[in-house]
Amino acid sequence: MSTKIWHDSYTENWMRAFPLGNGRVGAMVYGGPEKEIIEINEESLWSGRQIEEDYHASPEALAEIRRLLFAEKFIEGSKICEDEFLSDPSRVRFYESFGELTLELQNDGEYTDYRKELELSEAIARVSYRKGGIGYRSETFVSDPADILVHRLRAEAKCIVCDVKFERAQDASSAALDKNTIVLNGQLTWMEHKDYGKGGEGMCFGARLDVETDGEVTPNKKFLHIEGASYVLIRAAFANDYSVEKYDIDPAIDWKGKLLADIAAAKEKDYETLKAEHIAAHKAWFDRVELKLSAPEHEDVPTDLRLARVKEGVEDPDLYVLYYNFGRYLLIESSGKRARVPANLQGIWCHGFTPPWGSDYHTNINLQMNYWPVETANMSEAFAPYSHFMKMNSGFGVKTAERLFGAGGWVINHTTDIFGRTGVHDLVGCGFFPLAGSWLCLNLWEQYEFTGDREYLREILPILKGACEFVCDFLVEDGEGRLVTSPSNSPENSFRYIDPDTGEQKVSMFTYGATMDFEIIHALFTRTARACRLLGEDEELPEKLEAVLRRLPPLRLSERYGTIAEWIRDYEENEPGHRHISHLFGLFPGDQINERDPEIYAAARRTIERRLENGGAKTGWSRAWVINFFARLHDGENALYNLRCLMQRSTAENLFDMHPPFQIDGNFGAVSGMTEMLIQSHLGEVEDRVVELLPALPEDWPEGHVYGLRARGDITMDIEWKDGCVVQAVAYAERDTVLRIKKNDRTPVSAEILTVGLKAGVPCRIV
Secondary structure (H helix, E strand, O other): OOOEEEEOOOOOOHHHOEEEEOOOEEEEEOOOOOEEEEEEEEOOOEOOOOOOOEOOOOHHHHHHHHHHHHOOOHHHHHHHHHHHOEOEOOOOOOEOOOEEEEEEEOOOOOEEEEEEEEEOOOOEEEEEEEEOOEEEEEEEEEOOOOOOEEEEEEEOOOOEEEEEEEEOOOOEEEEEEEOOEEEEEEEEEEOOEOOOEOOEEEEEEEEEEEEEEOOEEEEEOOEEEEEEEOEEEEEEEEEEOEEOOOOEEOOOOOHHHHHHHHHHHHHOOOHHHHHHHHHHHHHHHHOOOEEEEOOOOOOOOOHHHHHHHHHOOOOOHHHHHHHHHHHHHHHHHHHOOOOOOOOEOOEOOOOOOOOHHHHOEEOOOHHHHHOOHHHHOOOHHHHHHHHHHHHHHHHHHHHHHHHHHOOOOOOOOOEEOOOOOOOEOOOHHHHOOOOHHHHHHHHHHHHHHHHOOHHHHHHHHHHHHHHHHHHHHHOEEOOOOOEEOOOEOOOOOOEEEEOOOOOOEEEEOOEOOOHHHHHHHHHHHHHHHHHHHHHOOOOOHHHHHHHHHHOOOOOOEOOOOOOEOOOOOOOEEOOOOOOOOHHHOOOOOOOOOOOOOHHHHHHHHHHHHHHHHOOOOOOHHHHHHHHHHHHHOOOHHHHHHHHHHHHHHOEOOOOOEEOOOEOOHHHHHHHHHHHHHHEEEEEEEOOEEEEEEOOOOOOOOOOEEEEEEEEOOOEEEEEEEEOOEEEEEEEEEOOOEEEEEEOOOOOOOOOOEEEEEEOOOOOEEOO
16 A cells, blocks of 8 residues: 655755644645755644624615515625625634744755655655765654654764754744753734734744754754754644634643643653654554555655656556545544644645635635545544534524524634634625535534444534524525525526626626525435434424425526526526536535436536536546545546546645645545545435445456445445455444445345344454
8 A cells, every 4th residue: 555655856845845743733844955944833823813703784684685686686685795794804814834943954065865755654754865975864753642743863974064943934033042942932913904804913822842962052042053963853842822612812821831841741752762652643543544456556656756647647546545545644634633623725734824715714615525534534533623613613603693694593604714703704705605504514414424423413413403593594485485595606606697677697606596505405404303303302393394495496407408507597607617516515425416316316417527528627626526426426437537637637746735726625525535436325314324335436446455444324344346346345333233235236246235234343244
């Protein structure tokens, strides 16, 4: 199984650096042979703080907006919404880099034999080269057990000459306290801005570095100068005063005490002990899944060169395996281990102080996509930060629901941060997305489906019910006996319509009754109703929700193209190749669109094909979504084709996904898509799901195995196949349960549905 990313040349480029993490602390290792740069991030270092958003909405304004939308006066309705519903401030602030650790090497001579690698199975970055006939080697990791970054540089002789620094370009100062210690202390500040709000002071933060060496050390104000060393060992700790329980800054947090304690504890252990404990803790996560395709592994070829060959059209199936392992690794390192807040648009790795889109949380697909593979690819514990995020934001969203919409329950729109912003941000056309919270609930539900944990279900039921309450209050009659959402949009997409008064053709994002809304509501209501019945709570709510579902507009086909209609009416698409394909939510991640309705199922395929024919899936995350779509359509060839396109068009040399620029959801979405190609378990009813093996296996993957994938119902599967057919499948369950496997043309089982009783902890060979 390929687990190593490596380069044989160096360029000082953040997009060629290798990511490390322990959930809380992230690091990007450049691997410089003359100046090593390690950029540090900490998951909660954001500018801003918790604020009270100002809204100007009123019931009268909402009623007028709805009147205009029903009359197809979309531009006029949008204008009122912009004036009345946009939050003040209208944008969330930024996730920021923590600082840079640098080792400026002053050894003369050209370097040769360069190699930089990231071993995913150990979460260790290594760099080696020769200079002046002497070999140099470094190792870097971010320890989960010790909660520190560790970097060690060694040379074959006592010849290392370097300056060790830890600096931040703004809001902080550094100092060398003695021959072994560098500290950084800072407080985030920001200027007043019409979009971001008043200026102010935010989190206090800092770092403490312990430097151990056998060389001669000279403190020099901000850094340590080292000469004549054969090794330099750095233990570095990072902290701030953010409280995940308050979702705000907490001055009572003794973050400086944490720095001292972490360094003191780490100094009690030698390097090899720290390293061994780190590897063992990491493997407890990473080794749960093993994917192997029968194909050359090309481990002797640098990864960037392998990627370049794929971009030229050369097939390299094992590179997909490496990409899959990298995606799992990224989610473990950014949301597992010590993580407290969810992975953002860039995981926990960002460059500088104003990263793209602020590295915030986009909730009209991106945050949700980050967690699509968390259950199927066997990383369930990495979901804990998301669960806490939902607990906190559903609380903050109660005020927003009441003040903006006069509704009960809770709501969140299309962007938020770690301070609980839930209003309408950015622009009304894309920022107004009150069904975001309902979509976020689907990820919550999925953890229950995969684990079967009734206590967890009891914990999340109030969140689900609150989302349902908001939707019921938000829905309005459309004059045709239907209940619809209004206002609404199909995330970030626009349509053309004819102004009823002027006859002019106009373009709008803003409307009522976008198809995606009803698919999301279907997913939310059906699952909440099921949860109530499973737990024996609120016996009247399921019937109420089912009555509402019967009044929603059904999925319908576009008369123009035979695709699934994206809006309440058959409007012409303004951008037929748009990156969002929101009206296929019901195909994936939902399950409303499936082979039980052949007409809709076929229309879903035509919808994807039309998008792609018109240049769709240009962004990495959008292409990853398409992989999942084709997997659900049992089309392995097109799933693989789009995986190949993702690698060719939207993957950087360090295998980061490119929107462009870097956006991590494409990495996570691809892991989900590849997993869906190998196992699915969304058909059937809750607690009676049907598992399907190799539902979208492409012909180019005729032989291989995958161990450790998860299916709904708390089931783990090991699958081996040859000539496209399953030759062995073993199921494991944490509790007594019943496994139902759907017959697949490639799977030699004797019945359409094979039913097997599983005993807790007892492996059961199915095939």
